[in-house]
Amino acid sequence: MPEVSMTVNGKPAKGQIEGRTLLVDFLRDTLGLTGTHVGCDTSQCGACVVHVDGRAVKACTMFAAEAEGAEIRTIEGMAEPDGTLHPIQAAFREHHGLQCGFCTPGMVMSAAALLAENPTPTEAEVRDYLEGNICRCTGYHNIVKAILAASGQDVSRIAAE
Amino acid sequence: MYAFEIDRPNTLADAVKALGAEEAQALGGGQTLIPALKQRLASPARLVALSGVAEIKGICTGDDGALCIGGGTTHADVAAGAGAYPALAALAANIGDPAVRNRGTIGGSLANNDPSACYPAAVLGSGATVVTTNRQIAADDFFEGMFTTTLEDGEIITEVRFPVPEAASYQKFEQPASRFALVGVFVARFADGVRVAVTGASEEGVFRWSEAEAALSKDFAPAALEGLSLSGDGMISDLHGSGDYRAHLVAVMTRRAVAAAG
Known part of the structure; x- marks a missing residue:
């Protein structure tokens, strides 16, 4: 079996893979990083979104072998080592941006990718960017509100509908 | 998915060589092929991932004013970098969702020729030229029906040249x-x-x-x-x-x- 090595959340990681091993399975099963979720396994839902060399990618639709040498960031790499939440995570908590929480890792990673390329998005831009992230609790209003808050914008006038 | 071997060459020459193996298939961004593999609609013995081949990525302007896009260029990079052809950049910006656009490639989309994909319309509508490892193919000759193109086994799309319309x-x-x-x-x-x-x-x-x-x-x-x-x-x-x-x-x-x- 071939070996793959990459950097995951700033630390070197390697393991044995098959050709067909998906990145999400390598993260979850080999590295034990189960924060990245598999919702649909058909690249629709976005629960498996991680960053590959700084870009949001659906980890269920990329082979682990293709991540050789890449910098991967997962939801486990967002909070500070002492447990202090990343500002996006803190905003999700503050604004009730999650209900069951299953989609949240992907939502947070997509939001982080958005804010990295567009630090102060409009509400429409946030909704557009989340096109590939599905929340079955229909919590979109508060998710959008949380992301706008994390971008430093005043969300006091955005009603929680 | 059925089991297969995967190669990840770093040069076009190595990719062509790897595709010479029996039952080998090229893997672009995988946003169509990986779901197809999961459904066991495809069963290649070997996949040759093109994502490591830097020489087929990027956008430039040719001497004749055409916009030249490497076959391995992602939709996101076309959306951001094809400003000289705004309709093409806008098309790329509306394929799938952001995460899909960060992996999917123009060459992969064209080689697959999904009857509902966006890029084939841009290539045919622009009268673009598809450049491969073997030849140059006019858009009017490239598409041959649903999921079918004139590409031969082992042929890789290296570039697409778009004349820029008024x-x-x-x-x-x-x-x-x-x-x-x-x-x-x-x-x-x-x-x-x-x-x-x-x-x-x-x-x-x-x-x-x-x-x-x-x-x-x-x-x-x-x-x-x-x-x-x-x-x-x-x-x-x-x-x-x-x-x-x-x-x-x-x-x-x-x-x-x-x-x-x-």
Whole structure:
């Protein structure tokens, strides 16, 4: 079996893979990083979104072998080592941006990718960017509100509908 | 998924060599092929991932003014970097969702030739040239029907050369679940005439609507399309829309594209 090595959340990681091993399975099963979720396994839902060399990618639709040498960031790499939440995570908590929480890792990673390329998005831009992230609790209003808050914008006038 | 070996060459030469192996298949961004593999709709013995081949990525302008896009360039990079051809950049920016656009590539999309994909409409509508490891193929000769192209085994799309039109627009009526085009129409006006390419509608894949092209070449205005219509025969008919509905949408989206191109 071939070996793959990459950097995951700033630390070197390697393991044995098959050709067909998906990145999400390598993260979850080999590295034990189960924060990245598999919702649909058909690249629709976005629960498996991680960053590959700084870009949001659906980890269920990329082979682990293709991540050789890449910098991967997962939801486990967002909070500070002492447990202090990343500002996006803190905003999700503050604004009730999650209900069951299953989609949240992907939502947070997509939001982080958005804010990295567009630090102060409009509400429409946030909704557009989340096109590939599905929340079955229909919590979109508060998710959008949380992301706008994390971008430093005043969300006091955005009603929680 | 059935088991397979995977290669990840760093040069085009190594990729061509790897594709010479028995039952080897090229892997672009994988946004179509990986779901197909999961459903066991494909069972290659070996995949040759092109994502490590830097020489087929990137965008530049050719000596003749054409916009040249490497076959391994992602939709996101085309959206951000094809500013010289705004209709093409806009098309790329509306494929799938952001995470899909960060992996999917123009070469992969064209080689797959999904009958509802966006890029084939841009390539055919622009009269672009598909450059491969073996030859240059005019858009009019490249597409050969649903999921079929003139590409031969082991041939890799290295570049697509788009002549930049005076005005152009792509209008997509999305199938709301998949975000693929239920019908998408690409209209491009060049000094020597207008091209109209339609995706999502025909059972034969992307096609040119020649009657609309003739009318628009005389008068580039939505009104020039009045009275023109297509038959629903041979159009895709499924739970999302009948053939007649798709034929009707082609005319609607063509008018919208002409209006948007201005």
